Amino acid sequence: MKSLVVINACVRQADSRTLRIADPIIAALSERYAVTRYNLPEMDIPPLNPDLFARRGVGEIPEWAxxxxxxxxxxxxxxxxxxxxxxxxxxxxxxxxxHTSLFDVTFTDNGKTCVGLCKAPKVLYITTRGMDIRTGDAREQATPYLKAIGSLWNLGEITTIAATNMDYISPEEIDKKISEAVSRGLEIAQSF
Ligand SMILES: Cc1cc2nc3c(=O)[nH]c(=O)nc-3n(C[C@H](O)[C@H](O)[C@H](O)COP(=O)(O)O)c2cc1C
Incomplete structure (x- = not known):
């Protein structure tokens, strides 16, 4: 079975609207993929501080990473x-x-530049936004960053599924946007 890595950064956990979109799509993909899921809000991950950075320099990298x-x-x-x-x-x-951008694991170099070592041809990025900011708007800096790290790691095409204006609409409209995003995601996931 092929493998799917799920990276869940939904800090509001059970209250998360983003997860309400992601979970049914993950459930559908899990029929065809073996899923490894990282629930980041439960993992207590620090940034690379001086101590962790020094340890990395001598090859001491946390096992989980x-x-x-x-x-x-x-x-x-x-x-x-x-x-x-x-x-x-x-x-x-x-x-x-x-922590996971690791030399000789997710990327390496060829003496002239960095070369990615990942192989996933497709990445699905699911999000919800409070304001009415569309994917591709200059104020939306998540998709461009994920594309950049994808190019370092050699990930393939990144598809963003976004429900927007979520903080300024009624509960009924929120539900509608979530179910539309789920349908879109399920359709896209069929080609994965
Ligand atoms: C700490 C924090 C920062 C946020 N920053 C933004 C922002 O910069 N722009 C925006 O449109 N919405 C922002 N929002 C609103 C969220 O994007 C919106 O409520 C989203 O639906 C939350 O997703 P969730 O339900 O999965 O947690 C922010 C919300 C929080 C809690």
């Missing part, structure tokens, strides 16, 4: 669920990426 980096590198599909925070995504996702 090595395992996660290997899972990402070996996955045929990656799904990221993260709400839109401060025009990007929650810091816990950047911390996770900092």
């Amino acid at each position: 090595q395992e996660a980096a290997r899972a990402i590198a070996g996955a045929e599909c990656i799904l990221i669920a993260a709400p839109f925070w401060d025009m990007s995504f929650p810091a816990v996702l950047k911390c996770f990426i900092e």
Whole structure:
């Protein structure tokens, strides 16, 4: 069975609208993929501080980070669920990426530049935004960053599924946007 890595950065956990979109899509994909899921809000991931950085320099990398980096590198599909925070995504996702962007695991170099070692041809990024900010708007800095890290790691095409204006509409409209995003995601996931 092919493998799917799910990176869940939904800090509001059970209250998360982003997860309400992501979970049914993950359930559908799990019929065809073996799922390894990282629930980042439960993982207490620090940024690379001086101590962790020094340890990395002598090859002491946390076991969980090595395992996660290997899972990402070996996955045929990656799904990221993260709400839109401060025009990007929650810091816990950047911390996770900092720990898993590992030389000779997710990327290496060829003497002239960095070369990615991952192989997932497709990445699904699911988000909800409080304001009515569309994917591709200059104020939306999550998709461009994920594309950039995808290019370092050799991930394939990144598809963003976003429900927007969520903080300024009625509960009924929120439900409608969530179910539309789920339908769109399920359709896209069929080609994964
Ligand atoms: C800490 C924090 C920062 C946020 N920053 C933004 C922002 O910069 N732009 C925006 O449109 N919405 C912002 N929002 C609103 C969220 O994007 C919106 O409520 C989203 O639906 C939350 O997703 P969730 O239910 O999965 O947590 C922020 C919300 C929080 C809690």
